[in-house]
Structures are given as C-alpha cells and as structure tokens.
Amino acid sequence: MGAVHLLLSVLAWNDPPGGGWLGLDALGRVFLGITSLVFLAASVYAVSYLRDEPAGMQPDMGGEDPFSNAKESVFVGCLLLFLASMTLVCASRHLTLLWVAIEATTLASAPLIYFHRHRRSLEATWKYLLVCSVGIGLALLGNFLLVLAAARGASGGAEVLWLDGLAHGPELDPHWLRLAFILLVVGYGTKMGLVPLHTWLPDTHSEAPSVVSALLSGALLNCAFLGILRAVQICAGAGQATFAQHVLVGFGLLSMAVAALFLLNSRDTKRMLAYSSVEHMGILALGVGLGGGGVFFALFHALNHSLCKAAMFLVAGTFLSTFRTRLVARLGGAIHTLPIAGGVWVAGFVALSGTPPFGLFLSELGVLRAGLQVNPWIAAAFLASLATAFVGMARVVLTVALGPPVLVPPVRESWGKSLPPLALLALALMLGLSVPAWLAEGLRQAAALVGVS
Amino acid sequence: MTGTVDFLLVSMILANLWVLGSSRLPSCIRALAFQGVALGLLPFALYPGHITWDLVMLALISITLKAVVFPHLLKRALLEARVDPQVEPFVGHGVSLVVGVASLALSVALFRRHPLPIVPPSDLLMPVAVSTLLVGLFVLIARRKALTQALGYLVFENGIQAFGLGVLKHAPLMVELGILLDIFFAVFVMGITIFHIRRAFATLDTLEMAELRG
Numbered sequence: 001m002g003a004v005h006l007l008l009s010v011l012a013w014n015d016p017p018g019g020g021w022l023g024l025d026a027l028g029r030v031f032l033g034i035t036s037l038v039f040l041a042a043s044v045y046a047v048s049y050l051r052d053e054p055a056g057m058q059p060d061m062g063g064e065d066p067f068s069n070a071k072e073s074v075f076v077g078c079l080l081l082f083l084a085s086m087t088l089v090c091a092s093r094h095l096t097l098l099w100v101a102i103e104a105t106t107l108a109s110a111p112l113i114y115f116h117r118h119r120r121s122l123e124a125t126w127k128y129l130l131v132c133s134v135g136i137g138l139a140l141l142g143n144f145l146l147v148l149a150a151a152r153g154a155s156g157g158a159e160v161l162w163l164d165g166l167a168h169g170p171e172l173d174p175h176w177l178r179l180a181f182i183l184l185v186v187g188y189g190t191k192m193g194l195v196p197l198h199t200w201l202p203d204t205h206s207e208a209p210s211v212v213s214a215l216l217s218g219a220l221l222n223c224a225f226l227g228i229l230r231a232v233q234i235c236a237g238a239g240q241a242t243f244a245q246h247v248l249v250g251f252g253l254l255s256m257a258v259a260a261l262f263l264l265n266s267r268d269t270k271r272m273l274a275y276s277s278v279e280h281m282g283i284l285a286l287g288v289g290l291g292g293g294g295v296f297f298a299l300f301h302a303l304n305h306s307l308c309k310a311a312m313f314l315v316a317g318t319f320l321s322t323f324r325t326r327l328v329a330r331l332g333g334a335i336h337t338l339p340i341a342g343g344v345w346v347a348g349f350v351a352l353s354g355t356p357p358f359g360l361f362l363s364e365l366g367v368l369r370a371g372l373q374v375n376p377w378i379a380a381a382f383l384a385s386l387a388t389a390f391v392g393m394a395r396v397v398l399t400v401a402l403g404p405p406v407l408v409p410p411v412r413e414s415w416g417k418s419l420p421p422l423a424l425l426a427l428a429l430m431l432g433l434s435v436p437a438w439l440a441e442g443l444r445q446a447a448a449l450v451g452v453s
Numbered sequence: 454m455t456g457t458v459d460f461l462l463v464s465m466i467l468a469n470l471w472v473l474g475s476s477r478l479p480s481c482i483r484a485l486a487f488q489g490v491a492l493g494l495l496p497f498a499l500y501p502g503h504i505t506w507d508l509v510m511l512a513l514i515s516i517t518l519k520a521v522v523f524p525h526l527l528k529r530a531l532l533e534a535r536v537d538p539q540v541e542p543f544v545g546h547g548v549s550l551v552v553g554v555a556s557l558a559l560s561v562a563l564f565r566r567h568p569l570p571i572v573p574p575s576d577l578l579m580p581v582a583v584s585t586l587l588v589g590l591f592v593l594i595a596r597r598k599a600l601t602q603a604l605g606y607l608v609f610e611n612g613i614q615a616f617g618l619g620v621l622k623h624a625p626l627m628v629e630l631g632i633l634l635d636i637f638f639a640v641f642v643m644g645i646t647i648f649h650i651r652r653a654f655a656t657l658d659t660l661e662m663a664e665l666r667g
Contacts, residue, residue, distance in 0.1 A: 100631035107638045114646070119653045123662040126646055130602055133639055134593065134609065140632070141586070141613050144620045151571040151620075173570050203665040 022091045026445035031226045032090040034303055037427070038218035038310045039083050041420035045314050046079070046211045048416030052321060067118035075115055081108040082215065089223040095143050095161040095230060099136065102191060102227055105220055106132045112215075113208040124200075124207035131200040132191055139187025139227065145180035146234065149173045172238040181235050181244055185251065188227035191220070193278045194285060195255040202262075205274035206326065210317020213270060217277045218310035222302050225284055229450055232288060236451035241291070245452055248289030249378065255282030256385035263392030268326045269316050272396050273309065276352060279389050280305045283367060286382065288450065290370040296447040297366030300435075303443075304351075304359035307428040311421035312348040315341045318417050323406065328396050333405025340418040342401050344425055349397040351428055353390045359431035457498040458575045464491040465581055465615070466557060469588040472608060473549040478531055478538045481604055482524045488585075489519025492611050495618055499574040511629055518633060523607060523640050527600065530644045534651035536600060541658070544595040552595075556587040573619045582619060586612030597658050599650050603643045610636055 024032060050072055069075075085104035092098040106129065114125040143161060149172045186197065193201040205213045228248075235244040259279035266272035280301070287298025316326070318341045323331055335342030351358035364386065371379035431439075468488035475481050493516035497504060531538065542549065560580035573579050589609025593602050614632075654661050 097631065100635055103635040103639070107635065107642055110642050110646070114649070117649070117653075119662075120665060122646070122649055122653050123665055126599060126650060126659070126662065127665075129639070129643060129646060130593070130606065133606055134590070137606075137609055137613055141616060144613070144617050147620045148570055151569075175567075176570065207665070 022088075023093045024091055025449060026442060027226065027229060027449050028090040028092075030299055030303070030442060030446045031222055032087065034222055034306045035083070035086045035090065035219040038215060038306050038424075039086075041310060041314070041424050042211045042214050042218075043079070045214075045317070045417055045420040046076075048414050049209070049211055049317065049321075050075070051416075052414075067116055070111065070115050070117060074111060078108055078111045079212075079215075082112065082220075084108075086219055086223050089226060093162065095146070095234075096140075098227060098230060099140050099143060102139070102188065102224060103133070103136050105223060106136065106191070109212065109216065109220065112212040113204055115209045115212070116207075121207040124203040128200045128204045131197075135187050135190025135197060137187070138183050138190075142180045142183030142187055142231070145176055145183060146172075149176035149180055149238075172234075172240075174238075174240055177235065177238055177240055178243055181231055181240070182247065184231040185228055185247055188224045188231070189251060189285075191224035192228065192285075193221055193224075193255075193281050194251045195258040195278060195282070198255070198259075198278050201278060202271045202274040205277065205313075206268060206270040210270070210313050210320060213273070213317070214310040214313035217273070217313055218306040221277060221281055222306060225281065225302065228285070229288065233449065233451055241452045245289045245291055248285045250289075252282045252284070252286030252289055253378065253381050253385075255279065255285065256382065256389075257282075260385040260388035260392065263389045266392060266396055267328050269319060269328060269331070269396065269400060270313070270326050272328075272393060273312050273316060276389065276393060277305075277309060279385065280309070280352075282385075283364065283382075286378075287363075287367040287370065288452065290367065290374050290378070291452040292370045292373060294367055294370030295450050295452060296443055297363045297370065299443050299446055300431075301360065301363035301367065304363055304428050304431055307424045307431075308348050308351045308358070308360065311344060311424040311428075312352065314417070314421040314424075315345045315348065318413070319345075319400070322411055328399055331400045331406065332403030333401075335401045336405050337411055338413055340413050340422065344418070344421045346397065346401050347425055348421070349393060351425065351432075353393060354386060357429065357432045359428050359435075361432060362435075455575065458495070459577060461491045461495050461498055462575065462577045462581045464488070465585060465611075469585055469608065470550060470553050472592060472604070473553045473588065474546050476540050476546060478536065478540060478598075478600060479528065481540065481601070482527050482531070485527075485604060485607055486520045486524040488608070488611055489523070490516055492615060493519060495615065499578070499618060514630075515633060518637055519607075519611070522637070526640055526644045527603065530600060530647045534648050536598065536651065540601060541597045542595055543597060549591070549595065552591055553584075553588050556591070557581070557584040560584040560587070571620070575619075578615065578619045582612050582615035584612070585609075585615060588612070599647050599659055602659065603640065603647065606643075607636075607640065 053069055082105060085101050085108050088101035089098060089105065092101055110125055110129050113128060114121050146161065190197040205216055208216065232244050235241055256279050259275045259282060262275045263272060266275060284298045284302055287294040287301060318338060319334060320326055322338060325331065334345060351360055354360045354364040368379055368382060371382050465488055468484045471484035472481050475484065493512050496508060496512060557580065560583040564579050569579065586609055589605050589612055592605030592608060596602065596605065
C-alpha cells in the first residue's frame, strides 16, 4: 500500500492534477513526497513490528501493569486513514478543507497512539486529542477571521479561502488579517509542536508505538507546517509578509531554545527524539520567518529532518523491543548488541545534529546564512540552541550506543526492521552529497510560492 | 425575525450558564443538547430569505448530531464507565457563573471597541459566539473530569460555529459537512477514550493522569 502511494505521488509530482477542491501545487507536491516516503518506510517496518508483537498480555516496560495490544486490524485501518487524511492535507486547495483534513489526521492517529493499552499511552492519547482539537478549533476561527478581513474587498468574503487567486493585495483589512494569522499559527502550531504549544508532543511521541512516532514526527508535523505556510502565503499575497515573518521568527527561536534546554536533561530515548523534533520544527519556522534563501532551506530541511527522524524513531523502536526499556540509564552497548540498528542510531544522530556530509548540514547552514543577513543576533541564538541541543543529544545517544553493554550477545536483526531506517538514512546521506536538479527545482518553485522575500 | 434571533441567542447564553452552574453531569449534557438545538435553528432565523434544501438538510444533520447523537454518546460514556455524576470543579459554581457573565460583558465590550468590517445579521450574534467559545475553554480548564473536558470542547466548537454563521452566509456544503463529520468523530473517539480511561485508572479525574512529564 505504501509503495502504491509512493508510485502515485511520483506520478503526481511529474504531472500535478489541479482544479477545484483538490490539486497539487509545488508546495503540496514537496510535502506529499515527504509523507509518502516516510509512510513507505514505516509500513515496511510495521509488517515485522506487528509480527514480533506478542499476542495477549505482555509485561510493561517497568515490569508492573501488564497490558495487551489493540486489534491489528484496527491499527492497520487507522494507519491507512491517517495516510489518506495527510494526503488530503497536501492536496487541499481550500483553507477550510485543509482544516477538515488536519483535524482528521488528529482523529485517525489517536487510536494509533493507544495501540499499547496501558495507562501512560492512554494519558498521552487524551492529552493529544484535547490539546490538538482545541488548537485546531482556534485555526478554524482563524479561517473565519480571514473571511472577515476580506469582507470589504471587491470579491467579498469567502473567496479568500480558495488558494488559487492569492494576489489579494491591499484588499484584506490588515488588522483582521493579522489576528487571523496569529490564530492560524497558534492553531496549526499546536499540531506542529511550536513552543509553548508543544506540551502534547513529547508524551505522544514517546508513548506511541515507534512506527507511529516515526509517522507523527516525519509526516504529521510537516502537514501542520504546510497549514502555516498556507497562512503565510495569504499574508504575503496581501502585503503583510513582514508581520508574518516576525511572528514565525519568534516562535522558531523560542521553540529551538526551549527544546534544546529540555534535551540537556533527557533520560528517555524517545522523549529525546520528540524534543529534537520540536527543535527542528523551530528551525523550519525560523527559516521561513527569515525569508530569502531561508525558505528554500527550510523546505529542504523539512525533507531531511523527516528522513532522519523517522529512521531514528524506527531504530528506537527496535531498541525498545530488544531491551524493553527507553530509559537511558538502563541502556548501553547497543552497537554491540544490535550492530545495524546501533550504527544507524549513531549515524542518525550525526545527521540530526547537522554535521556534514548529511543534508541537514546544508539546510542548517542555509538558514544560518539567511539569519546573518537579517540580524546577527538571530544567527547567534540559532547557533547557541544548536550547540546546546548537540550536547544534550550526544550524551544520550553515545551512552546508549557505546556505554557499558547491558545485553552482551548480539541479537539477530531482521531485515524487515533494519532495512527501512537504513534506506531512509541512505537517502538523507545522498541528499547531503548532491541534490538532484529536479528536486532543487521543485523546492525552488515551492519556496517561490510561499512568497516571502 | 429579530425576536426569534434574540430568543435563540439568549437560549445559547442560558445554556452556557446552565453548564457552568450545574453540579450534575446529566444536567450539563442536557444543557449541551439544548444549545445544539438553538444553534441549529439559528441560520433560519438569521437568514430567512436564504432557506434552501441544502440548508435545511444541513440544519437537520447538525441538530440531530448536536442534540441527539452527542448527548447520547456522552451519556453512554457516563453510564458505561459508571462515572460519579458530580461535576467536581476546580473553580466553584458561583465563581464559574460570574466568569460566564463576565465573558459575555467582555465580548460585548470587545466588539464595541473594534467594530467588525461587516454588518452582522444581529448585534448580539458575535458577542454571544465569542462568549460561548470562552465559556467552553473555561469549562475545559476548570473541571477535573475527562467527560467535562469533552463537554467543554463541544461548547467551544458551538461558539466557533456561531461565529462562522455571522461571517459566512453559508459555507460550501462540503465544508460544513466535513466540519460536522470531524466533530462527530472527535466525540466518538473521545467517548471511547473516556471509557478506557475509566477502566485503566478507575476514575475520570484528569489529575490522576500525571505520569508523563519532563
């Protein structure tokens, strides 16, 4: 199924369908491609993952409270619904339809998070449902305010919600437009995990089955980011790009700084990855906020981050099923026990921290350059957060991979579980070595669509 | 038709106060159903000249969902999970009522100071919508049970829908249906989750769910 979706996405990349409610523009194309790639890897992984999951009751991580799993049929069904709703997000040409699709992603993924039926995952699911539903409700209000902003224009009102004719120029009332933009950013930013709206994210990403965490981090957060980009498009079309950019720079820097501080103190592998996602979402917001080359690199960053983060979450899942714990204090020597997964784990960390030769190095450098052009202090804050995050992650990753081994004999690794993260990481490496011309062109078109200078 | 509009809007305000002041969950659920009916009838009273078949169908679906299906789902969650029907607020009922009235006053003052760029079909509509939205958020924060949080979310959604009525004469049918479908599934999923919460934690008190932090 994942393969079919990827095939269709490739076809859609070359020949974007359009018109009416649904259609793919350059931006939608980029995000659909990312979603599709990550889903393919996750679905291959899911096959072996579900096979290895014991039927019936199993002991909890800490040993107390045995739990069982939800039905596999429900899990797979929700996985497909999740993919469908994310595809709809990428293909929506109307802002309210986009809203409907993003809310649908929340609802389709909630049962996925509660696959392991224990108390912690239930708590995470409830938090996720409520925080995201309310957040996204605010985005709907933002949509209505957009209509208000356009009410005095010649075409009047509801036309503004279509993404086709974006050149509204000064027709939009700036005050209401700004209010609408803030609500949209708060709404979709909740889903994307921007600080201070990120509270659900670490819980959900750590408690969900790792396949789902990979999808949440690699695909879902990007879909929410697309929602924000659509709002930026409208602002830029109405000549309010500067305001939108200031808001995004603020959210971006705050997200990076707070996430970096939490990373310093992380004791749990999957929570660490979740906070790292918050940090990288901050980089995306910052890149778009800085404008110039920043937009292009933000999109490139989204692609690379998805590949690496999905690989890391899948590996974290393999660790979890082998060692039966996520606590760093009880992990160690993974590279001896699981050579392939451990190798991917270290390489993935190198990639995520923005070290060459991986693609994230290029994109972070690009965002840094955009920052230097705008304001050196922004660039300094950006670098400080990156360095802090690096220190925090390095401690955890290296302890887990190279620390004193807890399980000495190497465990046989199944290809179903090690191939997907390897492939994702290999792609990220290729992107770091050379960006194919068609991809660069696609990203450039997408960045131009966002419309900030 | 101003009389009818005002009547429906005042009904919505009353439902808000009812939710805030009631100490029993079944009573809160009835208030929600009542608000659903008032909200469902509003478009007819607001735009008497624009009644089409689409609109009637939509209103019927909306009323069925908000006045019958959602309350039924919540009640079933209440019965099956054998929840203690007390509301258990963080903030007392008296103070909650004051907050409800204050939110209305605040909304009225807000729209006085910042007039809308359009002429809404009724002066009261926008303030009531914003006040309903705020009350929903307040219930979400100020009540401890998972079930009351779901209830607060629904009141919040009602507020947003009322706001939308003032802005758009009618959104495209597909969009309205999509929004309703989403809210329906939200309630559905929340209902199931509430049931599981009760089983796993033996309570619906969200304060008990505090293992995840850091």
